[in-house]
Amino acid sequence: MTSYRISRASASDAGRLTALMHESAAYQGEYASILEGYRVTEDYLATHPAFVAHAQRDVVGFYSLIEYPAELDLLFVADSAQGTGIGAWLIEHMLGQAADLGMTELRVVSHPPAAGFYERMGARRVGVVPPNPPKITWERPELVFDVKHPPHD
Numbered sequence: 001m002t003s004y005r006i007s008r009a010s011a012s013d014a015g016r017l018t019a020l021m022h023e024s025a026a027y028q029g030e031y032a033s034i035l036e037g038y039r040v041t042e043d044y045l046a047t048h049p050a051f052v053a054h055a056q057r058d059v060v061g062f063y064s065l066i067e068y069p070a071e072l073d074l075l076f077v078a079d080s081a082q083g084t085g086i087g088a089w090l091i092e093h094m095l096g097q098a099a100d101l102g103m104t105e106l107r108v109v110s111h112p113p114a115a116g117f118y119e120r121m122g123a124r125r126v127g128v129v130p131p132n133p134p135k136i137t138w139e140r141p142e143l144v145f146d147v148k149h150p151p152h153d
Helices: 011-023 029-035 042-047 086-100 112-120
Strands: 004-008 050-055 058-066 071-077 105-109 124-129 140-146
Touching (some): 004 086, 011 042, 011 050, 050 086, 071 086, 112 140
Parallel strands (some): 071 105
Antiparallel strands (some): 004 050
């Protein structure tokens, strides 16, 4: 039985998170250009809320937020962990963190093949973001999560 945990990303995670992104089959072929030269850096992790899902010692996914304006910046699940519920677990955790940060909505500019996943997790489509050549030559779905706050006692 595999045990999973989510923890705040630290500077020492930067290389592993960058590798997980670049190994993603979802960003091969026509979508490869968006990650070309992109790295998760120590500075990025110091300035953005970012959380890592671990299975024993392996990193199986992560996400990061932009606090203002409220947006999911990155969310990746290792190819080997696809279909295991890690993505849904990360979304649940992310929405809890967003609530803790006082967010009421959380924008997602989605990788086109991932839009259905976000919708299944409760996001609603609000539009599309046009291409931004030369790296991004396709429209990207724009979605929003409504962030629920627990009732106060």
